[in-house]
Amino acid sequence: MLLVKETFWLWQFLGRLHPLLVHFPVGLLCVALLLEVIGWYRKSTEWRAGITAILWIGTISSVVAASLGLLLVNQEEYGGDTVTIHQWSGLATVLLAISTVVALRSGRMALYRSFLFLTVFGVSLAGHYGALLTHGDDYLTSVLPINSQSEPLIAGTTNFEFIRANQPITDKQVEELNLEVRSILAHNCYSCHSATKTKGELRLDKKELVMKGGKDGVVLIAGHPEKSELIRRIKLPASDKEAMPTKGKRLTDKEIALLEFWIQQGAPWPSGTEKSIYRVATLAPRLPVIPAATTDLLNPIDRFVNVYFQKNKLPWKTVVDDRIYLRRVYLDVIGLLPTPQKIQAFTTDTRPDKRETLVKELLANKEGYAQHWLTFWNDALRNDYTGTGYVTNGRFDMTKWLYRSLKTNKPYDQFVRELISPTKESEGFIRGIQWRGTINSSQRTEMQAAQNVSQVLLGLNLKCASCHDSFISDWKLSDAYGFANVFADSTLEINRCDKPTGKKATSRILFTELGTINGKAATKERLRELAQFMTQPKDGRLYRTLVNRIWAQLMGRGIVEPVDVMDNEPWSQDLLDWLASDFATNGYDIKRLMYAILTSRTYQLPSIGIKDAELITAPTFVFAGMVRRRLTAEQFSDAVSTVFTPIYADTAIVSKLLPKNIQKEIAFPRASLVKNDPFLTALGRPNRETVSTSRMSQANLLQALELTNGTTFNAALKTGAQKWKLTYSSPDLLVKDLYWKALGREPRPQELAVAKKIVGKNLSIDGIQDLVWAITLHPEFQLIY
Template sequence: MVSESLWIWQFLGRLHPMIVHFPISLILFAAILELWTIGKPDSKLKPGINLMLKAGVISGLLAVGLGLLLAGNEDISGDLLDRHRLTGILTGVGSVLILVFLQLSIKQQRFIKWFRASLFLTSLSVIITGHLGASLTHGENYLTETFPWESSNNYQTPSFDLTGYGDISAGLSPEKEIQLIGEVRTILAHNCYKCHSGAKVEADLRLDSKEAVFKGGESGEILQVGNSSSSEIIRRITLPKNHKDVMPSKGKLLSKDEIALLGFWIDQGAPWPDEAENPSIYRVAKMEPRKPILPKSSEGLENPIDLWVDLYFRENGISWQQAVDDRTYLRRVYLDVVGLVPSPSELELFYADERPDKRDIWLRNLLDRQDDYAQHWLTFWNDNLRNDYTGTGYITNGRYNITDWLYKSLQENKPYHQFVKELLNPTDESKGFIEGIRWRGTVNASQRTEMQAAQNVGQVILGLNLKCASCHDSFISDWKLEEAYAFANVFADSTLEVSRCEIPTGKMAGTKILWEELGEIDSTATRSEKLQQLSEYLVQPANGRMYRTIVNRIWKQMMGRGMVEPVDEMDNEPWSQDLLDWLASEFVDRNYDLKELIYLIASSRIYQSGSIGVKSPDLLFSEDYKFTGMVRRRLTAEQFSDAISRIFYPVFDEKELKYKPNQLLTEQKPTIDFARASLVANNSFLTAMGRPNREIVSTSRDSQANLLQSLELTNGEKLNDVLYKGAELWKEKYPSSDVIIQEVFVQTLNRKPSQKEFQIAKAALGDQPETDKIQDLFWAVLLLPEFQLIY
């Protein structure tokens, strides 16, 4: 409750935000100038510094006094306020010491060190106090949310569609109730916790627990359960922006969708489960493995994947797509397994193969092409493992390349459990993944290398987002700050101190795996011993989550959409829990063999069926998504580059290679004579075509075309140069425009041109085509969806 006191004290207290800017600017500027006087005892800056310090100290002491009045006469409380008050008092004490040592140093030079020490320490205290003050008024992440690595946590006002809750005449279903509670808590967390949570409590109101929400604040209850129109919280959030009672009083007002959802929640009885009854309002996927019994075989279906898909189709009234023809299948499987477009001669051999199981045979042969396979899948793993050839950290030795280890692992088809063990308990060759980027300069606690390791392992290996929980208790899951730090402590040389929103709490982190049932880490062990324990515990078959995660990733890579989406949120519901569980268990039973997993998917009827186009990528992530077949995908930057290199002219030459595979590791001879794009450092062309910045983990690429790609494809210097050089070669190689037209279509699209296509191309080329006209033909065909998409 607000303290009852004379109005004058409250008035004076509210002058604190105005007065406090004087000491901040004067003391900090004086400290900067003092740096210039080091070694110059007779500096002409001294009088000015002394004057600024005297004014800064006086205003600082005044600001501390007014701040204490403000805290005592306003209805604000919480941990954040306590820390701000403490550092403010320390700043005041430091200000007094500055004046004392300043006067002593004027009389005796030996006190100059004490003066400077008090000045610089007080300046640091000013910065910390100012940050805490800004956090009080603007929210705890006011500064840190601007960091680029925090962009994934920025809150974007969602669009809530209440029609998605369906008929509520009989009440909400348990699933819809959980969904509603989660959405309500998200709104409260991102709009209200700045002033009404454990860190800061205004008007005696907290909104971060059930008991506190239903208790209300100093003005009484904020909810009238079942009656949103009479609820104080609804009245406050619907007031005009300049009204004295409007909430939030700072920042953006709630959107219409958010207000409507809160009202809907109250009208439905404001459900909020007791923690003892239901410890989670979020869906939590089971940890343990599960291998359901296969459905009964259906006519013409032998692959177990197809049995599960057929059961799903029958339950959802979905029809099978027709099987694709040989040309479409071969192009699809070549691009998916080795990342290359098949040559005309390879297609002719495939046509001529009369074996009934030729697709399975050719698939096996592709998987046996060790170097082509490794050079294609290197792209996938480089994205996932944040591995690149250049970028932040490599110049300063704050980051380690794992390309050689990764390439050899793919080439020899290292079992996945061993692959993960070597990432978690690494050698010098594989340590780059968990070492993190040692960012230059000061960085927030949630991005220290140990926390990067925890975040990356959680995201890539376990399909888990720990970024929110690395700074504070998560708003999007049940993971707590202490749990994230306990996991990060596994990767630490010494015990970490927990920092909440960049403020050290004084608490030391425990040392635990996120799921304690997997095993107990010895907190007294050395870092290497902890990593060895972690590597053994995480890869055990009992960790069904880890194997569901990798199966889901490979499924998305082959089929265009994961069984669970996003692939980093494995607590989300899959479109087929049975297929996901069975495939993960089968993967373990088949000795963690990634190539066998790819073979099982690519040999299925569903993989070989017609692809599906979607009007908008958002439809793939909708809650009512229904699986109907493979989703059409755009060629990756690397696939696009390699196709051009193989058909027309190399996009990259050997000088641009950042990694050169040792072909002696295998008896195979290279099947290509150009630099694969996966082995080349990122550049403007690959960036435009979709290769991500690998300073952070990238587990999915956007398959949607964008403006940057369009500009590169139509006006890019790199592509223009490559196609022109290719046109020069083709002009010398092929005798006539007729042959050029035939070859362009056969080599790019694996088919002959239609009569209409031929006529159009012939009219454009003429009988004696010039280089630029051949280049234009290349360009026209490359822009066709038939070339750019995997059908």
């Protein structure tokens, strides 16, 4: 039985002193800067003793506050980007404050004042994100004029302008209103007032129970929000003991206004069977009719996209030129840049089918394909060569099986069956990671298997439901444990929020219409049954999830986004359904699927640049072509290696877990086959202790620092520069060769002049290194256009 240690009360108490020790003492650092500025302006030192005292108090307080903050974040349920930024900006402030004191004591006044200014900036940044944690993300912006009542009352699928129209609302508007209201209740009230927890005998998850009220009486009077206890409670100040909700963020004015309007309309609720408040995608496959072909649109993909373009009034743009297409396909299929010779041959080729021929040639490159796509599947199956679990033999490598499966283009249904009902070589995925030390129930290996199989293969999130009934979907705690029990050697006891319930799980598949698992059978037999059930042609979700992932890898954005939430609305349901059905009908052949996409006119459209990453997953996204994306860590490393010099020059560092015959196929150590390091981490390779089905394409500060001062990158460039100096006799030859290899073109006259000046007439090693560094940071090199 899993033991869960209770947190010692003293650590919780001390952690909660964090805000008390922050707001005033650390704020003294701002006062110190103000006094320093005044003293500097007045050319006076009369406040020096006071400033020094204030500085010491603020610095010591920052150390104590940061320490207690670390206690607090580890004892309370904090998470997300906001707390991460708050935490690291707070720690940075501590270091800056200490540096300020040291600089002052050493008498280096210019350095001291610079550090003091940066310290106050750190205090402000940490304080701002601390405020967002306690008061909500709109703490500052909610009072700005742009967020006045001229905006929609609530952010959702509808602007709800009909609320202000003061007119009867249609059935469609009632449905939209009810969906939003139940979403508000689910995210703010169900944690205390649902089937799993019913405080005050009040439940808000079913119509009759909402109307019934709780032990203190009715909470909602249809038609009268002003008389409804529900509205009174959510409007009370947070300090009031009757205020609701008692924990978490308070409801916004927009959410309260919408609830009031809903009650005023009679609190409508779907009659009959309870309707999910979440969209649930159809499980069964569907084969839509392919739209009619046109003179220049014969590929079925283009014909579906043409219907979409017509609906959204989008024109077909001219396809990209040969050079861009060649580079794009090379990087997408084998992960490498084309050679200058291949570029020149392809661009001068006059055959009308040369693009189709190129794709066939690249897909036939078994080794290149396997070495590139190994990265994608390593991320998804959390297969790595080192890390948590390997030290204690609590994790199992599956590189040999995976490489062989990719090289032979194993049919996807067989691929999935061997993952779920595994051989010794493929068991690493469902065996999970045996973490060192005490873990919570939702991280036990059987639950990891359930979570990972559902996420990677079915595109659904089971992690919330592994702890309690999900607040973001209809999946229940019993569903998660029932699925996890399929992978267990002994019957699991259901734990809710890490506390045993005394109930035993029963083995069952998530989608029961696919089949019934024999709970009395041995684990191996249960896994065989599960593998057979999940790979049936009628499991349309399995194949929609796969084709959506491949589309996202090649096009920069899935037909459904995020790719792990397949219940979301696709931008083209017909295209998704047809791709999945065609994939299943034609032997579950991933390369055939890729060929169809890569040779479509849709793939050949100019790429689209998106500045804000959130727009990619926004429900308002409109597809207009491939989303421009950055080279992955592995692609970047391999590109530098083929263009200039191998970043990983020592073949001994290639994973020893690969068979020797496979190692012989490797011309140079591909980055997909080397162990993770700070260089690859900075460029975006995940640690693979959790499933990672997509990577952020946007550049970040860590990447900039690594490419500027990183040891691995700079050492490789220096080694390469020394070799290039010995190889080339003139600046012209060196620069032109570098441009052809890196960017696939001649340098422009101005570029050539600048580059020659950088490398110098005598080809300086430092100059060559600087030029290569500049080109590798060029958008033409870093991005897939």
